[in-house]
Amino acid sequence: MNTNLALLLLLAPFLGFLFNIFFGKKIGKSASGIIGTLTVVVSFVATLVFLLQINETKEAIQIELFNWIQISNFRVNFGFLLDQLSILWLLFVTGIGSLIHLYSISYMHDDENMHKFFAYLNLFIFFMIALVIASNLLVLFIGWEGVGLCSYLLIGFWHKNQEYNDAAKKAFIMNRIGDLGLLIGIFIIGSLFSTLDYTTLKTAIATSSNLDITMLSVAAFALFIGACGKSAQIPLYTWLPDAMAGPTPVSALIHAATMVTAGIFMVTRLNFVFDLAPEVQNIIAIVGAVTSLVAATIALVQTDIKKVLAYSTVSQLGLMFLALGFGAYEIAVFHVITHAFFKACLFLGSGSVIHALHGEQDMRKMGGLKKVMGITFITFLLSSLAISGIPPFSGFFSKDEILMTAFHNNIALWVIASLASLMTAFYMFRLLYLTFFKEFRGTEHQKNHLHESPALITFPLIVLAILATIGGLISLPTNSWLSGYLAPLFSKEVHEAHHFGTTEYTLMAVAVLGGLIGITIAFVKYIKQNQVPAEDAEITGFAKVLYNKYYVDEIYDAIFVNSVNGLSRFFRDYVETALSAAVFGLGKVTNELSYQGKKLQTGSIGFYLFVFVLGLCSIVTYLFLAQ
């Protein structure tokens, strides 16, 4: 029963993919869209069934299908593990997934290759599910690489534009760098514990007496590198902003709600490994905090609506890693969920705006949309409040808990994080004001065609907005359903959230205050003083640095890409030629010898006979000397 249901859950989107690839074009756009959506809904329903099941049994469901890879000291099965974590993850993957599918039916309707789009989306969902329900690291790796592939395909969906293709390629390769780290981690774990299976691994670690902590820490670090790749942390974050080249639903689904959280999922999954490597946890915390700040600063000055959201995503992911770094896994998960709600909502909202403006993404050419696009505006406002951590919206609870944990563990990081969230509030409302308030700054033609998006687009917005608002309920500071639900996963309980004193309240107040400050600054700047961000040319000073993302891409190009290409050119032009010259050289030498040798063959009998006699004499004399 479970097996079949699990297979249904996994394979439904895959069937959707196959169907859309082969027949999508024939059955027409809407049909393929509907089928694509339905398959995901099926998975969602299946997930719900599992959720109910596990709520009563509290028993993780382990399913082993068949033996896949055979290594000397262990074998890897195709297997699923449906426990609290994976089901939770599935819940919002499939849930938000189906909403975004729904949204895309209308959003992508003008695209000739809509069926392909849905095929890819389905494929993505399939791989994401595989990643989540994997029972061992290698099956997780399948999903891990699979979602990377899908993001490649979807970023480069409009493949006629080579810039998009470059972005897609960049995303894939950056992910691959992470994947190498993940692989190394897998190798070490495999050779240390002779298993890649979560459950056996957990018991192995728990029981084993003499753990090689250093190797384990290396493994943990390698795995974290993998997480950095997927979840766009320093130093591998640069692909995510470029990934905005893809259609907006893709950004919402893959690059905000689901795929980018795979890193957090993996770390949470292997919490028992990371718990044993405190140094690595510190690194994670620091990286997370720094990332969140850096990304936030960049987001302050971006003018492309999606870019702002992208950097905000990076920044939020940073916060999640901060939490992971402190071993507060369920808090990170909590923020993942809330973030999924409001960030998806924001992206879809921006999508609807872009839709209304026929592809315009520059905030400087927007404004005053709240009149025409009421629903979009409201949903957008709600989720902006959520992300800025204003109570009682979902973001408030999750972010607040992260900050608290930070405060309890490391004040410095807490300061950084708080700064980041302050900036978050600022740039989100900057975006909100520039987009929806004041007068429209676009072309006349656009102005005349301004319209609220159709229901298919607004419905998901509404749902997500509601979730973004009330999402906090799942883990209220005092009694958290979530931490109770996830408790079986974690070895050591995290108690900070429970005893609730004055410090906590002050922190809460500070956080909220920060959010409000940010909002006010934005209000003063863009409503009162009615500023509009300067044209690219006019940007100067530190703002220019920020606007150009600290020139990180340029630096990477200079250091890595160019050097590799230069090396390649050098090898091709010099080393290769030299090597083959060396081989040909031998032949040339012999030929030359032959050429010289021909001169010996003078044709004169006298000379021939002379050599004859010479040879004769030398042989005879030699024999004499020998005797």
Next chain:
Amino acid sequence: MNVSVLLIILLVGSFATYFAGDKLASKVALLFSLFALGTSIALLNIYNAGENISCFKFWINNPSISYSLTADGLSIIMLLLTIALTPLIIYSSFGNEYKNAKSFYALILFMTFAMSGTFLASDGLLYYIFWELSLIPIYFIALIWGNGDTEERKKAVVKFFIYTLAGSLFMLIAFVYLYQKAGSFLIQDLYKLELSRMEQFWIFWAFFLAYAIKIPIIPFHTWQAKVYQKAPTVGTMLLSGIMLKMGLYSVLRWQLPLTPIAARTYLPILIGLGIAGVIYGSIVALRQKDLKKLLAYSSLAHVGLIAAGAYTLTIDGLRGAVLQMIAHGFVVVGLFFAAEIVYRRYETRTIADMGGIRTQAPKFASMFMILVLASVALPTTFNFVGEFTVLYSLSQINLWFALLGGTTIILGAYYMLKMYQQVMLGETNTKVFADVTSHEGLVLVIIIAVLFFFGLYPRPINELITPCLDQILRTINKIQ
């Protein structure tokens, strides 16, 4: 019924093809290759039933050389690779018109015959004879039906021939020397030898020369790119799909068991060379202007990894190497065929002249994409299984090896996707590009199917090869 039936079929096939005349040649060749495929599968069943399909006859009594073919898991799997790829390769060439087709296809079958022999022979000299025989047909195929400027082609092909021959002749000396010691060329007798360190080192390097040039391991690869580029695609497929596996197979079958001490002593150097090949090949591939040359360098990188795996002397390394050999065999044939498909339409192999194909040929685009992904070892493709196992074995030797070897994951993705982008993506090309014909499609689909099937279920192959590889490892460890 024993394996020599297979060889007979192929040999007869090659003559039959020649006498069938230019019209029928390709069909006859395909027929015979399929027949051979059927037979080999039948043989596989017999083997799995536990019966003996080896064959042994005395041939020359002094020096004692015997016609002895031994079929164990390793030989059979390599044999199957050869026999399975041949019909694909022949079928893939149906789109082209070859002048004097009868000799062309006859040579292909003859080469298959020779290569199968190499994989089966368990008498050192018989093995060497097949090894050399396989060189002649490819020489003529590349020389006569090759493309590009004749003079350059001649240079490349002759270099290739002399170079490889030079390598293998030293192997011959090694064999003769071993014969002096053992009084027989039979592999089991050679395995029994107790060679001194010194002898082992000499013999090891003699073998290494032969194999390093054939595989090729850097810095002995200089013949490769040019020949792959100049040879007709069919020839390139034979070379990269099967022939270079001969070298790797021989490492497992002959070099390591015969000279274990040397192998252990040089282990770091050899793995280092392999990995250097991976990195070097990938980097050089980045900036190739010619599609076939790019693929040539990519295959240099891949075999580098395989060689590294083989030289780890661990069961994982050997197993991974074999799996990767087969996977690479299929994927590289597929990629070269894709290049050929583009060539058929655009008459060019220069990457710069391509691009914007995907919009015109969605089917081809998707299949090509899958092949590209397989060659960068995306999980669920066969290549991942092999690459993972090899990298794991490397990590067991030293984590750094795994790390450096693992760069293939990154660099491979880089140059392959770059290539794909330049060849397929971008603004719709002005030149029309007809989508794949049914038979081109069939070839690609078969290859893809194989890659995915074994990518998800490599078990049958594992079970076939593992006992034999264990045996080899035992031989290695017993002696040292």
Next chain:
Amino acid sequence: MNTLIAIIGLGILCLILEIFDARKAIIPVVVIGLLAVLGLDISEFNSPNAYYNNMIIVGKFSSAFSALFIILTIFLVSLGHKFYENHQTKISDFIAIKIFLLAGAVTMVSFGNLAMFFLGIEVLSIALYVLASSNRLSIKSNEAGLKYFLMGSFASGIILFGICLIYGAMGSFDVIEISELSRSAELPIWFPIGIVLVFIGMLFKIAAVPFHFWAPDVYEGSPALTTALMSTLAKVVAIATLYKLVKTMNADISPSFQLIIVIISIASMTVGNIMALRQVNVKRMLAFSGISHAGFMLMTLLSTAKSSGTLLYYTSAYALAGIAAFSVILYVCKTKENEDITNFHGLGKNNPLMAAILTASLLSMAGIPIFSGFFAKLFLFNQTIQAGFIALVIVAVTNSIISVGYYFKLILAMYTKEPNEAKIPTPAVIYVVAVISIVLNIALGLFPSFVLDLLG
């Protein structure tokens, strides 16, 4: 012995046939006659015997090699049919000379007495002088004749002197006596000198470095058919004789002497191969390849005890390949004034069979498997390594790599260049000879034991 008589009888018969003006019949008759003689020879194989108090000693060795010589002669004679069609009047002379040459050859391998040895050499050589210069009107042929004659007679002078010194030391010409004596007491100093002089004279005949200079010029100058004869029959005879000489005269070669052999063989193969690389005239190229092969064959002298089978195998493989190659050359260059490589352009298109045969024979010479050339080399290396000369083998291998260079130059010319004129019709007899010889060559490759074990 009967073989020898029969051969001479055949020679006389064909002179008589001319008197009765039955020139047309000569070649068929001779071929049939030679086949008969071959049968006779084989019948003698298992009945070793000595005649005229050890003047002639017929044994396995001699009759096996005589059989090879006879077979080669059959090929050469039948090739003559087309070669001499434009001067039919002299055909009987040419054929007769060839047969007498064969007689000389047989004498050389079956001598039991230095006198017979000397006579054999001279009969062979004088016949060759005539054949070399047989094309009276061409300066090249004359020059070739004279060069060969002068140097040849000089060499035979040396040999004669050597024989004389041996006789002086031993007081006998009988090889068996000599070898017995040589084992026993301490010898006068001139005995080794005598041996060396004879040895050197033979080295000249097989064209080993540094006594090889005549070969390329003579091969190039003399008529193609004669070249064929020289490079196959004459060379094989010479090496066989030298082998027999060394084996019978001093079974145990002194290390210093071995060193000389090693050096000469290395020099021969290296010089031969390297010089051949840049040749444009095919005959000349094959002359140099012949020199290098002489170097290979010399390796057999390092283990005379049991290498006779190997020598027989190597010589037959080499000679058969040579016959095949030359029959193609004859066909291609029949109408040309020279044998330059350009004449072979596009042969692969014009006449695939001929091209294939030439390719096969060249591959055999280069030592590529299943052609007997490979096995010949293999057995040779095997023996030499057994005798402990691994360095020599390595040099030899390196050389066979070089040799591929020029053999393949010819193959490339046939298959990659465009033909410069239309296909010329092939006389059937050439086809027959070429095919038979190459088939024999491959057969030898597939069943080496047949020849290899003849001499146990």
Next chain:
Amino acid sequence: MTNILNEIGIENYIFLSVILFCIGVFGVLYRRNAIIVFMSIEIMLNAVNLLFVAFSTYHQDAQGQVFVFFSMAVAAAEVAVGLAILVSIYRNLGSIDINNLKNLKG
């Protein structure tokens, strides 16, 4: 006979014929006229013949003298052929200087 031999000593015979032989050799090496080269070769052969006779007396054995007949006959045959070649060369070239014969080389 023998006593003469004993008085003179076999060595001297050997030296004599060796000297003769060498004269012949040098003649062959240094003279350019083909006829004279022939003659030098003849000198070599005759030196050997002399030595044969000497040895045969030394050993009290007739084989040596018989051999001399052989070698004479052979030499005659050789020269006959040689002269024939020479004649045809003279017809073609109008000279018998062996330095003119260098068309075949390289």
